[in-house]
Amino acid sequence: MRFFSIKQASCVKGEILLLGDKSIACRSIIISAISCGKTTVENFPPSRDCLGTVKTFKKLGIKITQNQDLKTITVFGNGLYGLEKAKGPISVGDSGTTLRLTLGVLAGQDFPVTLIAGKSLSQRPMRRVTVPLRMMGAEICARHKPKTKNLTPNTKLEEYPPITIKGGRLNPIIYRIPVASAQVKSAILLAGLYAKGKTRVIEPVKTRDHTERMLRLFKADIKVKQNTIVIKGRKELVSPGRIFIPGDISSASFFMVLGTILPDSRILIKKVNLNPYRMGIINVLKKMGADIQVLGNSTVGFEPSGDIVIKSSKLKNTIIKKGEIPSLIDELPILMVAACFAKGKSIFEGVSELRVKETDRIRSMSENLKKMGADIRIIKTLKSEKIIIQGG
Numbered sequence: 401m402r403f404f405s406i407k408q409a410s411c412v413k414g415e416i417l418l419l420g421d422k423s424i425a426c427r428s429i430i431i432s433a434i435s436c437g438k439t440t441v442e443n444f445p446p447s448r449d450c451l452g453t454v455k456t457f458k459k460l461g462i463k464i465t466q467n468q469d470l471k472t473i474t475v476f477g478n479g480l481y482g483l484e485k486a487k488g489p490i491s492v493g494d495s496g497t498t499l500r501l502t503l504g505v506l507a508g509q510d511f512p513v514t515l516i517a518g519k520s521l522s523q524r525p526m527r528r529v530t531v532p533l534r535m536m537g538a539e540i541c542a543r544h545k546p547k548t549k550n551l552t553p554n555t556k557l558e559e560y561p562p563i564t565i566k567g568g569r570l571n572p573i574i575y576r577i578p579v580a581s582a583q584v585k586s587a588i589l590l591a592g593l594y595a596k597g598k599t600r601v602i603e604p605v606k607t608r609d610h611t612e613r614m615l616r617l618f619k620a621d622i623k624v625k626q627n628t629i630v631i632k633g634r635k636e637l638v639s640p641g642r643i644f645i646p647g648d649i650s651s652a653s654f655f656m657v658l659g660t661i662l663p664d665s666r667i668l669i670k671k672v673n674l675n676p677y678r679m680g681i682i683n684v685l686k687k688m689g690a691d692i693q694v695l696g697n698s699t700v701g702f703e704p705s706g707d708i709v710i711k712s713s714k715l716k717n718t719i720i721k722k723g724e725i726p727s728l729i730d731e732l733p734i735l736m737v738a739a740c741f742a743k744g745k746s747i748f749e750g751v752s753e754l755r756v757k758e759t760d761r762i763r764s765m766s767e768n769l770k771k772m773g774a775d776i777r778i779i780k781t782l783k784s785e786k787i788i789i790q791g792g
Contacts, residue, residue, distance in 0.1 A: 410663075411662050411664040411712075412658055412659060412662055412665045412667060413664075413665060414667065416655065416667070416670070417647065417671060418651050418652055419443060419445035419447075419645075419648065420442075420645025420646065420648060421610075421647065421648040421649065421650070422445055422447055422449055422648055423497060423610055424610050424614070424646070425445050425450045426498055427497075427501065427586070427611055427614050428614065428645065429454055429464070429473070429475060430453065430498075430501050430502065431614050431618055431637065432618075433460070433462040433464075433477055433478070434477060434479065434593070434637060435618050435637035436636050437638060437639030437641070438475070439475045439641065440641070440643070441472070441475065441642075441643045442472050443471060444470070444471050444473045444645060445645070446470035448493060448494075448495075449493065449497065451470070452492055452493040452495050453497075454473065456492055457483075459486045460486055461478070461483055461484030462475065462476065462483070463475075479637075480594065480637065483506075488514075489516050489562065491515075491518075493521070494517065494518035494521040495521070497583055499515055499521060499526075499561065500526075501583065501587055502515065503530075503540075503587055504588065504589070504591040506567055507533045507537075507565060508567050508590075508591060508593065508595075509568075510566075510567060510568045511566065514562055514563070515561060516562040517562065521561060524560070525558050525559070526563060527558055528578070528584050529583070529584050530542060530559050532587075532591075533587065533588070535571075536588075536591050537570045537571050538565055538567045540563060540565050541565075542559035542564075543559065544557040545560065567591075569594075570591055570592075571595055572595040572596065572598055572600075573588075575599075575601055577601065577602065577604060578604070579753075580604050580605050581607065582607040582609075582611070585601050585603060585629070588601050589615065589622070592632075593620065593631065593634075593637070594633055594634070596633060599631050599633065600628060601628070603628075605627070605723055605726055607726045607727075608678055608727070609624070609675070609677055610675065613702045613703060615631070616702065617640050619637060619638040620637055640701075643701065643702075646674075646705035647669065647670070647671050647673060647705070649672055649673050649675075649678050649679075649731075652672050653681045655710065656685060656692065657734050659710035659711065660691070660710060660712065660713040660738065660741075662712060665710075665711065666709070666710070666711050671705050671706075671707065672707065673703055674704045674705055675703055677726075680724055680728030681731040681734075683727075684720060685738065687718050688718045688738065689713055689714060689715050689716045690738075691711040691712070692708060693708070694706055694707075695707040695708070695709065715738060715791070716743050717742050717745050717746045717791055718742070718747075719746070720732075720747070720749060721750070722749045723750075725751065729753060732761070735748075736765050736787065736789060737769070740769060740791055743791055743792055745790050746788070746791060747789075748787040748788075748789075749786045750785075751784075751786060752784055752785045762785065762787065775790035776789050
């Protein structure tokens with residue numbers, strides 16, 4: 401383990417341009433790989449997850465080249481049925497996006513592939529994605545263990561990586577997602593590209609729509625009406641030629657909170673992704689009294705983006721409802737930091753999904769913030785969890 405020290409800053413001023421959004425970048429590789437034509441992806445973030453997606457599709461026979469700085473990627477798509485059987489198991493590391501979305505694509509291939517995961521991802525539940533893919537006709541074998549310690553004859557076994565999947569000709573389904581998840585939705589939509597007919601996905605609440613936007617950019621037959629997405633299969637995707645990935649709003653959230661809690665600060669963050677289903681962090685901080693301005697919000701290509709200006713602010717407490725969680729699931733940890741500096745008691749409701757991210761974020765954040773003097777309580781019920789933070 402490496403150790404490093406952080407010195408207190410008096411203020412922070414300046415402007416930054418962030419690397420591309422990780423969620424969009426992973427999708428750009430996956431969808432480009434199964435489209436017809438060459439796609440150049442600019443402002444690509446060379447993170448472990450994104451490079452892992454590149455590696456995964458190289459092993460599936462896709463030619464992908466990278467500039468020396470790794471920030472420009474070119475994918476030579478082979479069409480919906482142009483993937484090749486890998487020579488052995490493929491490791492996706494700890495990227496849940498790579499694993500779940502790739503399962504959706506592999507559900508349409510007529511050869512078996514085994515996907516293995518890193519230590520953290522191997523503990524994350526996968527029935528939420530394997531169940532609908534099996535309903536569509538994919539053959540899936542996964543590692544099992546019971547969901548609870550109290551076994552009964554009707555106990556369902558949860559599933560975890562490694563996962564072996566063999567696809568083929570899929571059937572369209574109508575699927576109502578029980579737990580809001582953009583990854584599960586995306587896996588079903590990608591599998592729907594291979595089904596004969598229309599696949600319908602119904603969400604309990606709207607989640608980030610990066611997949612729908614990108615599929616539309618690649619000329620997929622996809623329609624969205626409120627919480628229902630309909631995709632028609634067996635139509636080849638066509639590359640737009642070039643994609644620019646706007647800056648990652650999850651990365652930007654750290655600078656947003658930093659700018660608000662330090663006195664005499666002003667930060668300009670340029671070309672940030674402003675997808676309406678990722679704006680939860682900005683909406684909550686504004687509700688807490690943060691001085692944040694969004695400049696030049698416009699859609700270029702397929703995703704809205706613009707500049708954000710953050711200034712020092714006096715934050716107040718807030719209540720985050722369960723329905724708000726999907727729009728800021730990745731930003732909840734840094735919002736917990738903001739709540740520590742806010743006046744009054746902040747409440748985060750319905751946060752159970754933080755337990756099954758790459759790490760148990762509830763435990764890691766509460767333990768470490770308590771070590772720094774924060775006043776945090778975790779309250780569990782049979783169906784949910786909430787976090788209470790007394791600020792100041």
